[in-house]
Amino acid sequence: MMISKMNLIPFLVIIPLAGAFLIPAFGKRIKILGEIVSTIATLSMFVLSVFLAFSISIKKVLIYNVGGWPGPFGISMVVDGLSVFMLITVNLIAFLVAVFSIDYIKRYTDTWKFYTLFILMVSGMNGVLIAGDLFNLYVFLEVAAIAAYSLVAFGTKGEELEASFKYAVMGAVGSGFILLGIALLYNYTSTLNMADMASVITAKGTLKIIPFVSVLFLMGFGLKGAIVPFHAWLPDAHTSAPTPISAMLSGVLIKVLGIYSLLRIFFNVLGVSDTILAIFMFLGVISILIGVILAVGQWDFKRLLAYHSISQIGYIMLGVGLGTPIGIFGGLFHLFNHSIFKSLLFLNSGAVDYSIGTRDLKDMGGLSEKMPVTAGTNLIASMSIAGIPPLNGFFSKLIIIIACFQANRAGYAFWAVVGSLLTLASFMKVQRYAFSGPLNKKWQNAKEVPAAMSAAMVILAIICVIGGLLAMPAFASFIRSAAEVLSRGKEYADFITGAMK
Amino acid sequence: MITVYILCLVLFLVGLYCVVRKRNLIKIIIGIGIMEYAVNFFFILTGYRTEGRSPIFASDQAIKNMVDPLPQAVVSTAIVIGLAFMLLLVGIAIKIYEKYGTFDITKINRLKG
Numbered sequence: 001m002m003i004s005k006m007n008l009i010p011f012l013v014i015i016p017l018a019g020a021f022l023i024p025a026f027g028k029r030i031k032i033l034g035e036i037v038s039t040i041a042t043l044s045m046f047v048l049s050v051f052l053a054f055s056i057s058i059k060k061v062l063i064y065n066v067g068g069w070p071g072p073f074g075i076s077m078v079v080d081g082l083s084v085f086m087l088i089t090v091n092l093i094a095f096l097v098a099v100f101s102i103d104y105i106k107r108y109t110d111t112w113k114f115y116t117l118f119i120l121m122v123s124g125m126n127g128v129l130i131a132g133d134l135f136n137l138y139v140f141l142e143v144a145a146i147a148a149y150s151l152v153a154f155g156t157k158g159e160e161l162e163a164s165f166k167y168a169v170m171g172a173v174g175s176g177f178i179l180l181g182i183a184l185l186y187n188y189t190s191t192l193n194m195a196d197m198a199s200v201i202t203a204k205g206t207l208k209i210i211p212f213v214s215v216l217f218l219m220g221f222g223l224k225g226a227i228v229p230f231h232a233w234l235p236d237a238h239t240s241a242p243t244p245i246s247a248m249l250s251g252v253l254i255k256v257l258g259i260y261s262l263l264r265i266f267f268n269v270l271g272v273s274d275t276i277l278a279i280f281m282f283l284g285v286i287s288i289l290i291g292v293i294l295a296v297g298q299w300d301f302k303r304l305l306a307y308h309s310i311s312q313i314g315y316i317m318l319g320v321g322l323g324t325p326i327g328i329f330g331g332l333f334h335l336f337n338h339s340i341f342k343s344l345l346f347l348n349s350g351a352v353d354y355s356i357g358t359r360d361l362k363d364m365g366g367l368s369e370k371m372p373v374t375a376g377t378n379l380i381a382s383m384s385i386a387g388i389p390p391l392n393g394f395f396s397k398l399i400i401i402i403a404c405f406q407a408n409r410a411g412y413a414f415w416a417v418v419g420s421l422l423t424l425a426s427f428m429k430v431q432r433y434a435f436s437g438p439l440n441k442k443w444q445n446a447k448e449v450p451a452a453m454s455a456a457m458v459i460l461a462i463i464c465v466i467g468g469l470l471a472m473p474a475f476a477s478f479i480r481s482a483a484e485v486l487s488r489g490k491e492y493a494d495f496i497t498g499a500m501k
Numbered sequence: 502m503i504t505v506y507i508l509c510l511v512l513f514l515v516g517l518y519c520v521v522r523k524r525n526l527i528k529i530i531i532g533i534g535i536m537e538y539a540v541n542f543f544f545i546l547t548g549y550r551t552e553g554r555s556p557i558f559a560s561d562q563a564i565k566n567m568v569d570p571l572p573q574a575v576v577s578t579a580i581v582i583g584l585a586f587m588l589l590l591v592g593i594a595i596k597i598y599e600k601y602g603t604f605d606i607t608k609i610n611r612l613k614g
Contacts, residue, residue: 135575142582146589153593158600159611165526165593166612172533172586173520179540179579180513186572187547236612 005055008048009064009077012087012130013140015041015048016123020116027112034115035102041119042095045126049087056084056481061499063132071500072196076132078496081481082332083129086260089336090129090252093343094122097251100347100456101244103449104354108242114154121147121248125256132496133192134182134265141178141257145171145224148253152241163236170233174223181216184209195500198269198493210270217265218279225258227317228287231310235294238306243350246302250309251343255335259316267486268493272323280321285412287314288419296426301349301359301434304426305342308385311419312338318416319400320486322407328483329476330399336479337384337392337467344381344460348374351449351457352434356442361430366439370446373454375435377461382431384464386424392467399471505546513539526594526604530587537583541576548572 019041027033055062056079066075079087098118105111124144131137149171153164186192188209189200201210219230226234234254238246266272291311298304316338319331351374352367353359368375384391387398397420404413448454469475485492516539519532548569556567594604601609 135578139578139582142586146582146586149593150589153596156596158597158609161593161597161600162609162612165590165597168586168590168593169520169529169533172590173517173536176513176516176533176536176540180543183540183544183547183572186544186575192571192575240612 005052005059006062006064008052009062009079009130010066011048012045012126013123015045016119016126020120020123023112023116023119027115034112035098038098038115038119039095039102042091042098042122045122046088046091046095049084049091052079053084053088053478056081057477060481061496063496063499071132072191072193072497075136076193076500077130078132078195079130080485080492080496081483082260082264082485085332085336085479085482086129086256087126089339090122090125090256093248093251093339096456096459097244097247097343097347100247100350100453102452104244104350104453105242107354108154114151114242117147117151117154118245118248120144121151121253125252128256128261133194134185134197134269135192137194137261137264138175138178138182141224141261142175144253144257145175148237148245148249151245152237152249154242154245155240157240159236160240163233163240167233167237170223170230174220174230176220177216177223178220181213181220184213184216194264194269195493195496198271198490199497201270202490202493214266214270214276217262217270221258221262221265222283223258225254225262225313226310227258227283227313228290228310231287231291234310235303235306238309238346239300239302243302243346243353246306247343247346247350250306250346251339254309254313255316255339259313259320259335263320263486267489269490271490277321277323280317281409281412284314284317284319284321285415287311287317289314289415292419292422292426296422296429298426299361301352301361301430302346304361304430305345305349308345308423308426309338309342311423312342312385314419315397315400315416318412319396319403322400322403322409323487324403324407325483325487326399326406327403328486329479330396330403332482332486333399333471333479334393334396336470337396337464340460340463340467341381341384341393344377344457344464345385347453347457347460348378348381351453354449354453355446361433364434364440364443366435366437367443367446368435369439370443371448373448373457377457378435379431380461380464382427386427387420388424390465390468392464392470395468395471502551506543509539509543509546512542515539524606526597526606526609529606530590530594533590534583534587537579541579541583544572544576544579 019037023034061080064077121144124140127140149168153161189197222230288311295307316331316335319327384393387394401413516532516536550566553566553568556570
């Protein structure tokens with residue numbers, strides 16, 4: 001029985017890759033193939049990751065050896081608490097975004113190309129999450145990133161191409177740094193398997209190469225994850241992409257390519273020192289403040305949300321950077337919550353764009369009369385991102401702030417609260433200008449969006465409301481097993497190596 | 502040997518300079534290409550052993566010193582990724598030229614940020 005569970009792991013990559021092959025092969029003739037394949041594939045992967053989560057709660061780690069070669073010589077796919085936590089987040093958002101896209105994407109021609117790239121991006125992200133060695137992580141990261149660059153340019157308007165080029169060039173520089181870091185680490189340890197690499201580094205002791213490699217990885221993954229000061233591409237790329245893709249980019253892509261890879265490598269392979277943690281916290285606080293200050297003045301709905309992504313990524317970095325178990329728990333909990341409410345907010349902006357064809361907040365007004373579902377879900381998501389109890393965003397921010405006080409970092413807690421207040425202010429602006437108040441005369445004929453789009457938004461809003469329960473002791477094991485992977489640090493490598501044999 | 506490593510670093514920095522400082526889209530793309538080559542070259546170099554030969558077992562040959570084959574396998578994958586990426590970038594650059602009529606990035610500035 002155990003063997004069959006391990007054999008399920010590669011399907012997380014096989015299913016979307018098969019979909020990415022089927023859609024272009026037959027999509028031109030069968031019009032709705034893209035919709036059907038992407039919805040079914042993402043749903044089945046979500047079910048698969050939930051199933052793996054239950055297996056993990058018993059066995060802690062599952063390893064699949066590609067081609068039957070055992071690690072560290074063969075390629076291994078590793079699923080542990082942290083991977084499974086991220087897998088559930090990614091595939092849940094991917095499924096809901098696929099459902100939302102069914103109606104939304106009809107405004108573009110050649111929708112089968114959209115679905116091909118979309119599902120290729122999901123396969124790249126799943127690959128990053130189950131990669132057991134650094135080079136596979138790099139390859140899947142590039143698969144996801146290249147799909148994302150093309151999706152940003154999907155509309156082929158001037159602005160979109162410009163944003164995509166900017167994103168691609170910055171991403172290429174980031175990838176160059178990451179590959180250079182991998183080359184140096186391989187030269188030093190003579191292995192690419194992450195668990196094995198960690199043991200070799202522990203055995204050899206830290207040399208001068210580790211800080212240098214740390215800086216390379218921090219720059220590379222920082223660029224992918226849009227941590228200030230590497231954030232310049234994010235507002236343009238997220239604003240220009242088709243809205244379902246903005247939800248994917250902001251909700252999961254920057255977290256998988258940036259935050260997950262960064263945390264996995266620093267905590268489980270290189271080992272964290274106090275200096276690294278201090279850098280994480282400092283970058284986190286800077287991101288919170290710069291992101292939110294830039295967001296307050298924006299009038300473009302999507303651009304405002306994009307700047308908030310930078311700010312919320314800062315909270316995750318701050319929480320994890322504290323290095324205490326409760327801080328890591330808070331950071332990861334906020335990661336989950338952020339992907340839920342930020343995707344919901346982007347889908348809301350897409351719904352408004354779908355109905356009335358504008359993203360300018362000044363031009364909206366009183367839409368709650370005409371679009372009750374969008375307005376209601378947007379209210380929930382706005383309260384959640386601003387940290388109003390009892391929604392999920394409140395609990396994760398509270399845990400991060402409590403963790404700051406416990407670690408004697410009251411200054412950082414203060415800035416986190418300031419960031420939260422500014423977030424509240426900017427979302428009150430959204431509510432005031434877009435949804436409440438008298439109806440703008442122009443939008444007398446505005447209609448609520450079709451059922452599939454509403455359904456995706458309502459499900460996300462429900463998760464926002466009940467998501468706070470995940471912090472309760474009865475349900476916390478899901479996130480705690482993920483946090484444990486990080487807080488055990490390099491000891492974890494021995495655990496994986498033990499399971500490999 | 503150390504000279505080759507230094508040349509490799511110089512090549513990387515030339516590529517980075519080209520990406521950061523040049524205004525022409527095509528020159529930026531060439532810069533990215535140079536950076537990729539430098540990194541691939543460095544990765545290959547880390548697997549090189551002095552007087553090494555290719556790691557193929559044959560019955561009639563005594564094996565003294567072999568080069569590490571893993572960086573070569575890794576770099577061939579990285580080259581393929583780089584090729585796909587380069588094609589995408591050139592495609593986007595051509596489309597940008599159609600829309601804006603120029604390759605100069607200072608004139609391609611419809612976005613605010």
